[in-house]
Amino acid sequence: MIVRQFNYDQDLDSVLNLWRNSAPQIRMSPSDNPKEIRKKLQRDADLFLVAEEDDHIIGAVLGGFDGRRGMIYHLAVEPSRRREGVGRVLMERIEDRLRGKGCLKYYLLVTKDNRETIGFYESLGCEVMDLFILGKVIQ
Ligand SMILES: CC(C)(COP(=O)(O)OP(=O)(O)OC[C@H]1O[C@@H](n2cnc3c(N)ncnc32)[C@H](O)[C@@H]1OP(=O)(O)O)[C@@H](O)C(=O)NCCC(=O)NCCS
Numbered sequence: 001m002i003v004r005q006f007n008y009d010q011d012l013d014s015v016l017n018l019w020r021n022s023a024p025q026i027r028m029s030p031s032d033n034p035k036e037i038r039k040k041l042q043r044d045a046d047l048f049l050v051a052e053e054d055d056h057i058i059g060a061v062l063g064g065f066d067g068r069r070g071m072i073y074h075l076a077v078e079p080s081r082r083r084e085g086v087g088r089v090l091m092e093r094i095e096d097r098l099r100g101k102g103c104l105k106y107y108l109l110v111t112k113d114n115r116e117t118i119g120f121y122e123s124l125g126c127e128v129m130d131l132f133i134l135g136k137v138i139q
Pocket residue numbers: 022025026074075076077078081082083084085086087088089108109110111114116117119120121123
């Protein structure tokens with residue numbers, strides 16, 4: 001398996017399929033349409049990683065850094081390849097890249113119906129934070 005940067009033309013369909021196949025834990029939103037993904041790549045393209053084996057994408061993760069905090073979105077591993085360490089490797093690589101940008105801390109969101117994934121993130125040293133997340137659609 002190799003972990004490399006996402007390539008829009010080459011990887012878009014495979015990654016969207018991977019995310020769709022990872023529902024309901026991965027919740028697709030208008031930010032996941034191709035135009036929005038292209039827009040996201042104008043910032044931190046090196047924080048969009050895929051895990052590939054035999055020319056087949058088996059995992060992906062999308063990250064960002066705003067100069068203060070990192071964000072991690074849509075970590076997913078192909079259902080038939082879970083519990084083989086792919087998710088852990090993707091997280092280690094994105095953490096390395098965030099660290100390299102000077103990021104001290106990152107956040108990620110886990111939906112309330114995805115409690116089993118908390119165990120995965122805790123095994124990586126993440127802590128559940130006592131916060132409400134507020135959001136507002138502005139477009
Ligand atoms: C969450 C996810 C990315 C984990 O990827 P993975 O490749 O299966 O995880 P790994 O094999 O690297 O797991 C590493 C360790 O994390 C822990 N872990 C992984 N999945 C776990 C689970 N469901 N419950 C508890 N611990 C878990 C284990 O300690 C595991 O090590 P072990 O298998 O040696 O016991 C994968 O289950 C997935 O794609 N889920 C659907 C999408 C999703 O929920 N994404 C998160 C969005 S916030």
